[in-house]
Amino acid sequence: MNIIVCVKAVLDPDLPPVKFAIDRKNKLVVPPEGMPYVINPYDALAVEAAVRIKEKEGGHITVIGLGDKSWDVVIRKTLAMGADEAAIICDPAFTGSDSFATAYILKKAVQKIGSFDLILCGRQASDWDNGVVGSIMAGYLGLHMVTRIKGVEVAGNKLMVQRAIMNGNETYELDLPALLTVSNEFGQARIPLGRGIIMAARKNIPLWNLSDLGCDFARIGADAVKNKMHDIYLPSYERKCEMVTGTDLSEALDRLAKIVVSSC
Amino acid sequence: MHNFRDILIMGECENGRLSAITREMIGGARRLADQIHVRTCIILIGSKKASLDKEAISYGIDKVFFVQDDRLADVNRDLQVFVMADICKKINPSLCFFGQTDLGRDIAPRLAVQLDAGLCMDCVDVKIDPDQACIYQTRPVYGGKAMAVMIALSDRIQINTIRAKSMESIPADHERVGETILIAGDVSLPKSHISLLKREEIPKEGLNLEDAKVIVSGGGGIGGPDGFALLRDLARLLNGAVGSTRVPVDEHWVPLSMEIGQTGKIVSPDLYIAVGISGATQHITGCLRSKQIVTINKDPEANMFKISDFGLAADYRTVLPILIEKIRTLKN
Numbered sequence: 048m049n050i051i052v053c054v055k056a057v058l059d060p061d062l063p064p065v066k067f068a069i070d071r072k073n074k075l076v077v078p079p080e081g082m083p084y085v086i087n088p089y090d091a092l093a094v095e096a097a098v099r100i101k102e103k104e105g106g107h108i109t110v111i112g113l114g115d116k117s118w119d120v121v122i123r124k125t126l127a128m129g130a131d132e133a134a135i136i137c138d139p140a141f142t143g144s145d146s147f148a149t150a151y152i153l154k155k156a157v158q159k160i161g162s163f164d165l166i167l168c169g170r171q172a173s174d175w176d177n178g179v180v181g182s183i184m185a186g187y188l189g190l191h192m193v194t195r196i197k198g199v200e201v202a203g204n205k206l207m208v209q210r211a212i213m214n215g216n217e218t219y220e221l222d223l224p225a226l227l228t229v230s231n232e233f234g235q236a237r238i239p240l241g242r243g244i245i246m247a248a249r250k251n252i253p254l255w256n257l258s259d260l261g262c263d264f265a266r267i268g269a270d271a272v273k274n275k276m277h278d279i280y281l282p283s284y285e286r287k288c289e290m291v292t293g294t295d296l297s298e299a300l301d302r303l304a305k306i307v308v309s310s311c
Numbered sequence: 312m313h314n315f316r317d318i319l320i321m322g323e324c325e326n327g328r329l330s331a332i333t334r335e336m337i338g339g340a341r342r343l344a345d346q347i348h349v350r351t352c353i354i355l356i357g358s359k360k361a362s363l364d365k366e367a368i369s370y371g372i373d374k375v376f377f378v379q380d381d382r383l384a385d386v387n388r389d390l391q392v393f394v395m396a397d398i399c400k401k402i403n404p405s406l407c408f409f410g411q412t413d414l415g416r417d418i419a420p421r422l423a424v425q426l427d428a429g430l431c432m433d434c435v436d437v438k439i440d441p442d443q444a445c446i447y448q449t450r451p452v453y454g455g456k457a458m459a460v461m462i463a464l465s466d467r468i469q470i471n472t473i474r475a476k477s478m479e480s481i482p483a484d485h486e487r488v489g490e491t492i493l494i495a496g497d498v499s500l501p502k503s504h505i506s507l508l509k510r511e512e513i514p515k516e517g518l519n520l521e522d523a524k525v526i527v528s529g530g531g532g533i534g535g536p537d538g539f540a541l542l543r544d545l546a547r548l549l550n551g552a553v554g555s556t557r558v559p560v561d562e563h564w565v566p567l568s569m570e571i572g573q574t575g576k577i578v579s580p581d582l583y584i585a586v587g588i589s590g591a592t593q594h595i596t597g598c599l600r601s602k603q604i605v606t607i608n609k610d611p612e613a614n615m616f617k618i619s620d621f622g623l624a625a626d627y628r629t630v631l632p633i634l635i636e637k638i639r640t641l642k643n
Contacts, residue, residue, distance in 0.1 A: 060454055064592055064614070067456045076453065146420075146430065175452050176573065177432045179420035186424030191389075191504045194417050207508075212413045213576070214568045215512040221505040231561055231574065273429035273467070277447060278460040284599045288606075288619045299623060300630060303605070304637035306621050310582040310603040311525055311549055 048106030048201065049163045050097045052130065053153050053181070054090035056114055056121040058082065060173040067281075074276045076174075086121050089169025091128075091236035093229040096199060097167050098129035098237070104201050106164075107131050111156050113141070113149060116254055126247035127239030133250070138257040143269025150183035152267065155260040157188065165206070166226040170195045181228040191225045197232035314444060315465050317374075318344050319404035320353045321395065322367060323414055329363065331521060332410035332475050334370050339437065339478030340408060341371035347441050349405070350374055354398055356391060357383040368489030371481050376402075379495040389503045392418055396425040398494070405465050406437070406446065411472040419472050428468040431461050433573075435477040454573055455596030475521065475577040476600055513566050518552040520571065525551030526580045528571060528598070530615075531558035532587025532608060532627070539565060541631045542586060548638055554578065556594045572597035586627045590615030607631070 058067075058078055068077040078084075086094075097108045110125045110133035112118050122133045136156055144152075157166065166188075171178030178194075185192035197216070198209035206225055210217040211232040239247070257267065265271065291306065293299035318340045323330045329337075333353075340351045350373040355363050357380065364375040376398050383390055391414075399407065399422065407422075409415030411433045423430040435458075436449040444465040452459045463469040520526060527546040529539055539553065546553045554576075555569040571578055572594040583601035587608060588594065595618055598604070604619040611624035623630065 058453070060593075061591075064456050067453065069457055076457065147423075173454060176454065177430075178416060179423075179430060179432060182417070182420035183424050186421055192421075193505070211567055215510065217507060217511075218509040219505055220508055231557070232567060274431055274448070274461040274463045274469075276459055277462045279452070280458055280460075281456070282451075282458050284595055284618045286604065286618055286620050288616045288622045290611075290616075291621055291623045296625065296630070297633070299625075300633050300637055303621070303623055304634055304641055307549070307582065307584070307605065307634075307638055308641050310605070311551075 048100060048104045048165065050100060050106060050108045050165045050167060051157055051160060051163045052090070052093050052097050052108060052110045052125070052167045053184075054094065054110055054112050054122065054125060054169070055087045055172050056084040056112065056118045057087045057172055057174045059085050060088060069279050069281060071278070071280060074279050076279070084118065084121055086124055087169050087172045087174075088236070089171060089173065089229060089231065091169075092231065092233045093167040093169050094125045094128050094130060095236040096196075096227070096229050096233060100165070100199065100201060101129065109133065109160055111136065111153065111160075113152055113156070119252055122252055123247050123250075124239060126250050126252075127243040128237055129243065134253050134255055136255045136257070136260070140257055140264055140268050143272065144267050145272040145274065146177050146179045147183060147273065148267045148271055150180045150187055152257065152260065152262055153180070153184050154187045155262050156255065157184075159255070159260055164223045166190065166224075168226070168228045170228045170230045178228075181226060185226040188226070191221045192227065193219050193221060193225075194228045195230040196227050197230055199227060315347045315349055315439070315441070316405045317350045317352050317402055319399065319402055319407045320351070320372070321407070321409045321415070321418070322353045322355045322363075323410060323412060324355070324363060329366050329370070330410070330412075331480075332412060332473065334480040335476065335478040336408045336410060336473050337367065337370045337372055338480040339473065340406075341481055343406070343437065343439055347439055352376065352402055352404065354378065354395060356394065357381070364491040366483070368487050368491075369483040369485050371487070373489050375489060375491045377491055377493050379493065382500060387503055387505070387507065388417055388421070389505055390500050392421045392425060393501060395422055399426055399468065404468060407468060407470045409470070409472045411474045415472040419470050423470050426468050426470075428470045429463045431463065431469070431471045433474050434471045435474050437471060437473070451573070451596055454591070454593035456592045476579050513568050518550075520552050520554055520569070520576050520578050523552035523578070523580050525549040525582045525584070526554045526571070526578055526598075526601075527551055527584045527586065528554035528556065528588060529559060529565075529586050530556040530588030530594070532589070533559060533564070534587070536564040538587075538628070541627070541635075545584070545631060545635050545638075548635060548642070549582070551580070551582075556588055556591070585615050585619070586631070588615045589613050590618065
């Protein structure tokens with residue numbers, strides 16, 4: 048089973064809102080100083096899913112990261128988790144690209160790698176939260192696809208897939224080759240252990256640019272977007288919170304009970 | 312002069328009626344259509360319920376494309392995209408709305424590929440500037456920490472998914488006149504390489520979260536599945552429903568159907584009682600439209616207090632049993 052996993056590095060989604068800053072004039076998010084990027088948590092689960100399949104079925108896992116060469120640390124973590132090789136695509140022409148350009152570049156990277164049975168992506172990136180790159184890529188590559196999976200089994204040249212829906216579960220059977228996006232219900236991504244980390248440290252992670260992939264530059268960058276950013280701002284959800292108190296806990300709870308009953 | 316064309320909605324049904332988000336989108340689309348003098352259209356797929364088209368018209372739709380084909384009813388996304396793309400090419404709308412639902416999240420990007428359309432997910436506001444011939448879409452990013460406003464031009468099809476409770480439905484007017492186009496039986500479909508083997512609905516705990524007037528929600532601070540029993544007691548007493556943040560869902564204390572937030576449900580009850588919830592933005596974004604928010608958390612610094620109207624800094628295990636008794640006494 049040849050598996051390709053697409054990953055992205057993001058600002059830590061658990062970053063407290065007070066540390067989150069934007070540059071409204073240039074329509075950018077400003078990363079706090081000294082805050083390292085982490086693997087997008089949903090993408091870490093896509094790597095986890097790939098490693099679990101490899102442990103059962105055998106195979107080879109290639110990770111592609113589309114972003115910046117500073118992502119080496121993040122991408123190396125996926126090798127420590129059990130991926131066999133990885134590459135980082137970085138090119139200044141990628142700056143300002145939308146989901147369609149991202150999916151197009153990943154398609155070109157997949158074609159450069161050549162043979163594969165399965166592509167795995169996270170259900171969405173925890174920064175821009177679109178959740179569309181996997182679906183668009185499957186469209187570009189003409190692959191069968193199930194989004195937001197919580198479980199997967201290989202059965203010959205077919206996959207059995209459990210999908211998380213809002214009020215239950217769906218089970219699908221689909222032909223390979225296929226693309227799946229992995230949801231948080233899949234479980235927990237493993238923490239890399241000593242031997243994996245040592246093996247990963249020895250590996251070379253090549254850098255590819257968009258010319259290496261044979262990309263059409265007219266489809267990439269800020270000029271190719273279909274929707275342009277007009278503004279970005281920090282919303283305020285704050286309310287004036289009255290802390291309920293009393294001479295003792297019982298009196299405070301008397302007050303709270305009245306507030307609750309009168310609000311219903 | 313603008314060159315806006317029709318506004319199209321991908322409708323969804325629930326228990327044989329249009330779903331709440333569908334009615335909300337119809338309301339939003341109606342207001343925009345009146346502003347730019349175009350029609351509102353809807354695609355309804357896979358249901359034999361003949362009154363759905365009349366219901367859609369009563370809420371503000373001008374033209375219904377009603378696809379009645381059993382092969383499309385089993386949530387086969389490949390075939391649904393195929394049929395939608397076909398109708399969409401005929402209508403050539405300026406704007407196409409999906410709900411930010413299981414269906415919308417899944418199909419909108421695929422349809423955008425088919426139609427070479429623009430795409431903006433999880434919109435909480437859509438405005439049209441007819442003079443500039445552009446569409447402004449506001450969407451939360453970074454888990455709701457920031458809002459981005461995206462611009463689309465009117466010359467191509469723009470597909471948007473719309474977040475629940477962000478548009479307002481218009482009361483039904485059963486005298487409204489509209490047109491229904493039936494597409495039945497003769498749809499030629501490609502071979503699909505994917506089949507749905509099983510669909511299980513997890514039985515709901517009591518009320519629908521989206522409809523509940525009172526919600527008692529638990530977060531990571533609840534500490535395990537057992538703690539939710541107290542929350543259920545309180546919810547039952549208030550005729551409310553029980554919700555959750557992402558941590559209890561990821562820890563398998565409660566099912567996904569109870570999750571409120573960006574990756575779960577969007578709710579707007581009269582009263583939201585947040586218990587043991589730290590207040591991550593991705594959760595807040597799901598409950599911020601509640602009329603009154605009450606937070607109980609033993610950490611007085613919890614972010615959830617900042618978006619609350621009333622707060623009590625205490626351990627829920629100590630205070631909830633007493634609070635339940637006091638409320639019961641008040642209600643009698």
